[in-house]
Amino acid sequence: MPRLVSHPDEVKIVSRRFGMGAEKIDRYLELGGYEAVMKCLAQDSDWIINEMKASNLRGRGGAGFSAGMKWSFVPRQSAKPKYILVNGDESEPGTCKDHLIFLHDPHSVIEGTIIAGLAVGAKMGFIYLRGEYRYLLEITERAVADAYQRGFLGKNIFGSGKEFEIITQTGAGAYEVGEESALMESLEGKRGVPRIKPPFPAVVGLYGGPTVINNAETIATVPHVINMGAAAYAAVGTPRNGGTRLFSISGHVERPGVYELPMGYNLKKMIYEVAGGIRGGRNLKAVVPGGSSTPVLLPQEIDIGMDFDQVGKAGSMLGSGGVVVIDDQTCIVEFALRTISFYAHESCGWCIPCREGTDWLKKSLTRFHAGFGAPSDIDNMQYLAENMLGRTFCPLGDAAAMPTIAFIKKFRKEFEDHLNGKPCPFAREGVLQLTVV
């Protein structure tokens, strides 16, 4: 069972039921569960959407798009059925927050899904979990079955005469399926390759019907927004960045863990106070602020508030909230190689700049880290990565290119130190040479 952590600076909204047995429906009800959906049943869909807009809740998957806006794009009238899709494919390296949501509070996801359905007029929702999360799927399936049994799901939810069904689904190992249109392909029983946009999912999504797709954390937040009221929720965060965020802090910190902190919380404080500072009294070398696809920050760049806008201004992205902390005993070239190996492995191969680009970056970095790099490789890798940016079908190409560019720009000296057959300055005794998955 993953260890839960706690810190006085935390504002527990989404995580308030963690560790309290709320995966059981009776306990969830005791803790105020399903009150939000009953409140929504007494209102019309415009009220729900306006609350969501006013809450400034932005997509927790990484893109940071306003959830209320997204919901408002779904057409009122549709010849085809509308769907709600919960993205629990959580695969961005450095991110493990949804893991805890499904483990400790699966009913909050169910409740959020029903509310989204009421808001856009959908009668069916899907909760898609990555295949590796089998035990979480089992917990979620149990929760869904319990909700059906109580009449919270089905043909007449809460006796309202309204219908809502939830279907759970497992993936089978694919990062790319976390991309919204690829997830729809996967859910339709196909290879998880992205679809061209437009049309956007709100117009043509799953099975061709208008579809709202939200990250699991976003959906789990929805009942809390309704319960607290949009204004109170928005007030927790910074302007245009409502509420809290589950930050997955990992790497070389004393107390790694998932911490729920207000949007805009200072990154430096997050690392040194909340997570207890750098492990073993070492020094900080770099921070990946929002999952492996976000550009790395240097120690002098981390005195920033962690919201979408401020991290953007600092030249990186808040992404999925996966804060990966790197100490001064780490080889950045090795770290970059491991990052790129991942994207090369996960590229679906559908479009050429990503398929070829990630592969060439991996080959170049492998050679470079092994001590066989040429000085021109450094500029070539940067040039290659820059030419992938914005030229791929889906954001996976950017996800590979952006961190590469930042590693090279900010740690050029360390790349140069690997030249001329010099051994890696951080080579560890007795450790396997980095292999490639």
Next chain:
Amino acid sequence: MSPNHPNPESIPVFSPQLAARFDALVQKYPVKRSALIPMLLYAQDEVGYLSDAVVAEVARRIGITELEVRNVATYYSMLRFRPAGQFNIQVCTNISCLLRGAYEVYERFQEELGVGPHGVTPDGVFSLEEVECVGACCWAPAVQVNYDFHDELKPDLVPGILSGYRGKAKAGNNGASSLEKKANSKEPHA
């Protein structure tokens, strides 16, 4: 299904429990084909890999060609076409795990098992592979054995983990959680 293929009904590919689960799965979605990926994964859990017979049977149940099934299955990294060990050890070496000693753990598994990447022990009990992020970054380094997570590993914890699974192998337990076994015969909508 090719015309000269033996009638798959006569091939006991799946247990009655799994067959019943599939009957429920194909009813579950607005479009039958949505059952494909779960069916492949559950079939693999029972049979050990996607054998030709499994592919044929799943294709028949969904009503698509075997080629279509293979086209989809080859995309997903958890699906395999060759048997793995009874307990497949998946060591995450992605960034968060890398930083906290995943390769030291991976190396220890190799030493203890005497197999390399994608190796299977001669007794068929264990197989070993390096995998991408498994979503346990804050509890790194993390390893999955079949679907079980093992968090905050150190090389010295490896022998204990292996002996635990050796005991289960002797007891004939394939590692599926008890929750899953209970759920096997019952779909949420039933």
